Amino acid sequence: MEYRKLKDQDQDGASAPEDVESLRGKPISAVGPVERTKWKRKSIVTLALTFLTSSQAILIVWSKRAGKYEYSVTTANFSVEALKCALSLAALARIWSNEGVTEDNRLSTTLDEVGVYPIPALLYLVKNLLQYYIFAYVDAPGYQILKNLNIISTGVLYRIILKRKLSEIQWAAFIILCAGCTTAQLNPKSDSVLQTPLQGWVMAIVMALLSGFAGVYTEAIIKKRPSRNINVQNFWLYVFGMAFNAVAIVIQDFDAVMNKGFFHGYSFITVLMILNHALSGIAVSMVMKYADNIVKVYSTSVAMLLTAVVSVFLFGFHLSLAFFLGSTVVSVAVYLHSIGKVQR
Amino acid sequence: MEYRKLKDQDQDGASAPEDVESLRGKPISAVGPVERTKWKRKSIVTLALTFLTSSQAILIVWSKRAGKYEYSVTTANFSVEALKCALSLAALARIWSNEGVTEDNRLSTTLDEVGVYPIPALLYLVKNLLQYYIFAYVDAPGYQILKNLNIISTGVLYRIILKRKLSEIQWAAFIILCAGCTTAQLNPKSDSVLQTPLQGWVMAIVMALLSGFAGVYTEAIIKKRPSRNINVQNFWLYVFGMAFNAVAIVIQDFDAVMNKGFFHGYSFITVLMILNHALSGIAVSMVMKYADNIVKVYSTSVAMLLTAVVSVFLFGFHLSLAFFLGSTVVSVAVYLHSIGKVQR
Numbered sequence: 240m241e242y243r244k245l246k247d248q249d250q251d252g253a254s255a256p257e258d259v260e261s262l263r264g265k266p267i268s269a270v271g272p273v274e275r276t277k278w279k280r281k282s283i284v285t286l287a288l289t290f291l292t293s294s295q296a297i298l299i300v301w302s303k304r305a306g307k308y309e310y311s312v313t314t315a316n317f318s319v320e321a322l323k324c325a326l327s328l329a330a331l332a333r334i335w336s337n338e339g340v341t342e343d344n345r346l347s348t349t350l351d352e353v354g355v356y357p358i359p360a361l362l363y364l365v366k367n368l369l370q371y372y373i374f375a376y377v378d379a380p381g382y383q384i385l386k387n388l389n390i391i392s393t394g395v396l397y398r399i400i401l402k403r404k405l406s407e408i409q410w411a412a413f414i415i416l417c418a419g420c421t422t423a424q425l426n427p428k429s430d431s432v433l434q435t436p437l438q439g440w441v442m443a444i445v446m447a448l449l450s451g452f453a454g455v456y457t458e459a460i461i462k463k464r465p466s467r468n469i470n471v472q473n474f475w476l477y478v479f480g481m482a483f484n485a486v487a488i489v490i491q492d493f494d495a496v497m498n499k500g501f502f503h504g505y506s507f508i509t510v511l512m513i514l515n516h517a518l519s520g521i522a523v524s525m526v527m528k529y530a531d532n533i534v535k536v537y538s539t540s541v542a543m544l545l546t547a548v549v550s551v552f553l554f555g556f557h558l559s560l561a562f563f564l565g566s567t568v569v570s571v572a573v574y575l576h577s578i579g580k581v582q583r
Numbered sequence: 584m585e586y587r588k589l590k591d592q593d594q595d596g597a598s599a600p601e602d603v604e605s606l607r608g609k610p611i612s613a614v615g616p617v618e619r620t621k622w623k624r625k626s627i628v629t630l631a632l633t634f635l636t637s638s639q640a641i642l643i644v645w646s647k648r649a650g651k652y653e654y655s656v657t658t659a660n661f662s663v664e665a666l667k668c669a670l671s672l673a674a675l676a677r678i679w680s681n682e683g684v685t686e687d688n689r690l691s692t693t694l695d696e697v698g699v700y701p702i703p704a705l706l707y708l709v710k711n712l713l714q715y716y717i718f719a720y721v722d723a724p725g726y727q728i729l730k731n732l733n734i735i736s737t738g739v740l741y742r743i744i745l746k747r748k749l750s751e752i753q754w755a756a757f758i759i760l761c762a763g764c765t766t767a768q769l770n771p772k773s774d775s776v777l778q779t780p781l782q783g784w785v786m787a788i789v790m791a792l793l794s795g796f797a798g799v800y801t802e803a804i805i806k807k808r809p810s811r812n813i814n815v816q817n818f819w820l821y822v823f824g825m826a827f828n829a830v831a832i833v834i835q836d837f838d839a840v841m842n843k844g845f846f847h848g849y850s851f852i853t854v855l856m857i858l859n860h861a862l863s864g865i866a867v868s869m870v871m872k873y874a875d876n877i878v879k880v881y882s883t884s885v886a887m888l889l890t891a892v893v894s895v896f897l898f899g900f901h902l903s904l905a906f907f908l909g910s911t912v913v914s915v916a917v918y919l920h921s922i923g924k925v926q927r
Contacts, residue, residue, distance in 0.1 A: 407922060408919070411915045411919055422905065422909075422912075429905075559774050559777075560765075560769065560773050561773075567759070568759050578751060
């Protein structure tokens with residue numbers, strides 16, 4: 240216990256998630272400076288993820304308006320992983336020069352620690368492969384609707400794998416979060432989703448489980464060593480991300496890269512998107528470390544709504560009645576989740 | 584206190600609403616037989632209202648399919664009020680022969696007691712008049728959507744006029760109940776509601792307030808004298824309902840009734856609809872007496888969903904994705920309302 244307490248005093252990421260949780264609902268003035276710092280850190284990473292995710296979607300709309308993708312998606316994905324690796328190393332270099340190399344922030348690792356790091360990257364690879372096949376059964380807008388199953392799968396796997404409990408109110412909030420997000424995305428053609436054949440549903444559920452499992456598993460890896468510096472953990476996660484994306488380049492785009500070059504077709508907006516994806520990825524890791532997958536889901540859901548509102552001003556989009564109703568339900572879900580703990 | 588306690592022992596409707604409320608969340612086995620009787624009575628009237636309201640909507644669909652209304656709506660409304668009066672008197676006659684005439688079940692009244700009874704009937708009359716004008720600004724499906732504002736107005740007026748508190752969770756549940764009901768009713772043309780001009784919005788809000796106020800005021804009247812027999816209270820409510828509807832006949836349909844007769848164009852289904860409306864009306868009064876306006880709103884909301892599901896089997900209706908999402912949200916709202924008290 241003394242060790243844990245000492246660890247909690249320093250600021251380099253040594254938070255026990257339970258302590259962060261227990262802060263909810265307490266007035267800020269009644270808690271110590273350590274908990275306040277944790278609460279602040281948690282809020283900052285959550286806000287950063289929300290902001291980055293919503294601007295990510297806006298960049299995608301912008302790039303689509305500007306024309307078709309001319310760059311290879313696999314090289315862009317590789318660049319994102321490489322940039323994340325570089326940013327993690329840069330952060331570590333700063334920490335090393337300030338605090339010196341310690342047990343917690345050294346880059347070298349054991350097979351025991353690093354052995355599980357390829358798993359999330361592998362899961363995402365399988366999910367991305369499945370994505371090509373599901374479009375045989377569902378169209379793209381229908382797939383957007385079905386992707387909301389991720390919310391439910393994340394909640395269920397979070398409960399089963401991380402063995403963390405949500406209160407009854409938080410479960411209720413999670414269900415209406417899923418319903419609210421889907422409602423906000425409804426359009427006059429959405430009903431076609433109901434005609435999805437069984438194979439489509441099974442694939443959508445498998446993909447939701449893969450995606451949820453990858454998220455929850457990443458949280459488990461990162462939280463297993465609470466005192467380990469997050470930048471080291473990120474470095475190892477992203478190294479395997481780079482490796483798997485390199486394989487994807489070789490399989491899918493080897494000739495194009497060889498003939499036209501790695502960065503062929505990259506524009507200013509491509510660079511912005513890569514930068515944004517890299518920062519979002521780091522924000523996701525931070526949220527896993529200092530908060531959890533549930534907070535991540537809320538954050539990205541709110542980001543989806545923000546994107547739509549911002550698109551009204553940027554691109555002259557119209558908001559539907561369904562969007563207002565869905566947003567109301569999502570807002571109530573966020574509120575219920577936050578008061579859910581107190582009411583127990 | 585002794586008086587109240589004695590009153591609570593008898594079964595003829597002498598319930599104090601606070602006591603019924605406090606039962607929520609307690610296991611049935613832990614409460615006394617009096618409270619259990621109250622809980623049972625509350626459940627029965629709520630289920631009756633839900634069943635009657637949903638079959639009411641089904642009868643309307645059925646009658647529309649069968650052809651246009653050929654009977655005069657004003658005479659049908661008058662018949663409903665007259666039937667409710669007759670049923671109340673029949674119930675009273677039975678009570679008088681079993682228990683004798685007491686202070687609580689005698690029909691004769693004071694001006695002080697009866698003076699407020701015309702007010703709800705008057706409010707509904709004004710609301711029905713306004714209904715003709717709002718269609719200058721909104722179409723019928725749009726009006727169905729806007730009618731969900733009733734949910735919010737009822738909640739707000741319930742809080743202000745009856746000074747009864749809802750917990751934070753119950754408020755959250757009420758907001759998503761409104762959003763969920765609206766979502767379930769969405770159709771591809773619903774977005775036109777967003778183009779409603781300001782006058783339409785103002786009228787919709789005024790009508791929602793009138794309707795909410797009439798409901799809450801009826802509850803206030805009925806609950807003001809908890810020991811008074813509900814059938815006496817109903818009798819007086821419906822007498823004024825008859826009076827106001829008689830005025831409406833004279834204004835709107837006097838010539839038609841004189842030339843063609845009062846019951847011209849009545850069919851078997853018309854009689855069923857009148858019977859159903861009369862029983863629903865009595866169920867609403869019972870819910871006001873033994874439960875409250877909030878329960879009434881939940882009951883009619885669930886009835887709306889039941890109607891849609893039953894219509895799939897009866898009329899081959901298709902359920903939309905929006906309906907499933909709205910139903911999920913409404914179900915969660917019902918759940919949250921029921922656990923809302925316990926969690927305080």
